[in-house]
Amino acid sequence: MAQQHRDSFGRPIVAVTGMGVVTSLGAGKDENWAALTAGRSGIHAISRFPTEGLRTTIAGTVDFIPVEPFCAPLLSEQLATLAAEEAISQAAIGSAGDFPGSLFIAVPPVEMEWPQRVALAKASGQTGDITYADLLRAAGSGDFKPWHNLFLFGTVADRIRERFGTKGSPISLSTACSSGATAIQLGVEAIRRGENKAVLAIGTDGSVHAEALIRFSLLSALSTQNDPPEEAAKPFSKNRDGFVMGEGAAALVLEDYDHAIARGARILGIVAGVGEKGDGFHRTRSSPGGAPIIAAIREAIADAGLTPDDVDYINAHGTATPENDRMEAHGLTAVLGERMAEVPISSNKSMIGHTLTAAGAIEAVVSLLTIANGRLPPTINYRVPDPAIPLDVVPNVARDAQVTRVLSNSFGFGGQNTCLLFTAEPVT
Amino acid sequence: MTREVWITGLGLLSSLGEGAKAHLGVFDGDIDPVIDSERFAPFSVHPSAPLEWDRQIPKKADQRQMEPWQRLGVYAAGLALEDAGLKGDAERLAAMQLIVAAGGGERDYAVDGQILTGLRTAEKPGVFLNERLMSDIRPTLFLAQLSNLLAGNISIVHGVTGATRTFMGEEQAGVDALRIAHARIAAGQGDTFLVGGAYNAERPDVLLIYEMGQLLWKKPYASVWDRPGEGGGFIPGSAAGFLVLEARETAEARGATPVASLQAVAADQVTRGIGAVGASVEALWQQAASEFRPTGGAILSGATGITGITEEERGALAKLMPGTTVHAMGDVIGHTIEAQFPLSVAIAAAAIRDSYLRQAVVTSVGHMRGEGLAFLTSV
Structure with a gap:
């Protein structure tokens, strides 16, 4: 009988056997890794919709996948599909349309968009002031039936389930900007429970439209340094002025380690620890002392059976909002102590922007590529250091470094804090 | 490790009122559904009962930061914590896990x-x-549109801050919230959970989604079972349902009184086609409810009234448990989307606590996708 591997808590070990990623930098791991380690930015002027009258006119949209006319759930589905195809093909698991496990997918909250409202208003024939009564009357014609399903919250997940043949009830989830990490966490838990031998965890976000951008703009969360676009996202810099919205998706095939080695799969890394902690202080801001962030980081490290001294490198949440970067640095320093000054930390968001719902999953893939390649992607646009954040942010240029234990942070509105700890394949 | 999961607190609200008692008329056969057919004519809704928000959301500033779907959920969450004897228990609330089934989206x-x-x-x-x-x-x-901000507001108002996760996906979000919480407690991945969902039906933008799908019942009120032959459809209802779930050991250690035992929660999402829903309900029953005994038991169905899936569910239940009473929640509270399953499970648990039932099965067949089933017994 094959040897049973267990982690230090006696649980099944969760291996990563397939990964796929798409961002504004391109489709696939190779293209993204090359760009990220070259310090290239995917941020550009928005061409999807007019930006006249907006304070922010740039984003890391994915424009090379045709979704015409644009609609957030359709692009999000396309991005998720691309990432999942790459991940499942790398894992070489199951057969086409028959993935042997559950689906956990972080999707942006779905909503009807302006083009559809306009079409309904037009169909209503109303020539005076338009109200929702007119839209409802037009909807009654039955001419808009497909839009019912298009704008349900569960549709993207169901279409991914059908396409890849995942098993059981797929879970669509949102924990705001930590959603991608939560999808992975749910998958890890399912494997540790013994419920699944393999799961597909996805984070996807293709939701940059005018109203989505304006909402963040009205909360003063976005950078307004539009020119040049590629220099706007400045995590950890003194002159950082907010995040830049991005789009993309990542998919990970998570697998019980024993199951993976029994079928001869290549192990890309291990999800060794997960940690989370809620924050009830404020809807958009962290507790002033950072206690929940600190607790989430501690829990991820402890859940991996490690200590803060074991962390080699940090893939930062690093949004470039004044508040996030300060609190993240504070939280990390509280957990890692003086050593934090020497532990390299970098933010992928300096290049791909904040991919929101997808961020935790995309950054998980980048974290594992960092371990595999022995090279740290940089934090670009780092020209004005913030004396309040005296960290090694791998400024501007990638660096060779062998790292085997990487912490990836994700924090979101609504008091969401989720941290993941990745390691190289265990020596057993 | 497999631990028993107890329900130790209930928070219910709907058009029938707030609290468990307001919903127990279902089991006396003595209940009149509350329907408003004027406000959104030609559409009917089961409107939320009037609530004194201050009782569960003391700060006006918090109330102002929320739209009704969030206020309904935060209110019901408060009722559940109160019922479990955990309201204001800062230490336990700080460790409590929260799983919320949510939509979102409010418009101006x-x-x-x-x-x-x-x-x-x-x-x-x-x-x-x-x-x-x-x-x-x-x-x-x-902040009133973001799906995860119902959970965020529960953290702020009630101090539930172990960790929060929000599931989306209409009815099935409510099913999976309970399924995952149950599985995590049973496996020792958490001891105490607050789980539930909320839905505000009194919104033209959500009526619009379902009217586009031609899914709303616009004729005079009829039981969900009688609608399929007449074109089918549902009447949306405003509601919220939250439950406190605990490992039996955790509940016993703090001297909590169990409301009911949540034996099992099963879920699936089959590709829809003729016969698929009936087969799915039967399979879920075998997975989760094979120990159900009809004596002293009843089925609480989440049937919508939509043609096809409604008859298939009824057929499956009649085949599995002929003669067992089936209460259609849609007849009394309407179809409450994300709140439907948690609220129905809460109503079943309340019926067990007050000795109307010894056992119950709760079903959910989503209007578009997803099937779920829970099995509860008295402790």
């Missing part, structure tokens, strides 16, 4: 209407849209 209807009117004659529609959105939207409206 007046602003949307003005923009649509203006767009008709705007020279540059895109630019006009930008300008109006930048100047007319309340910045905080976003």
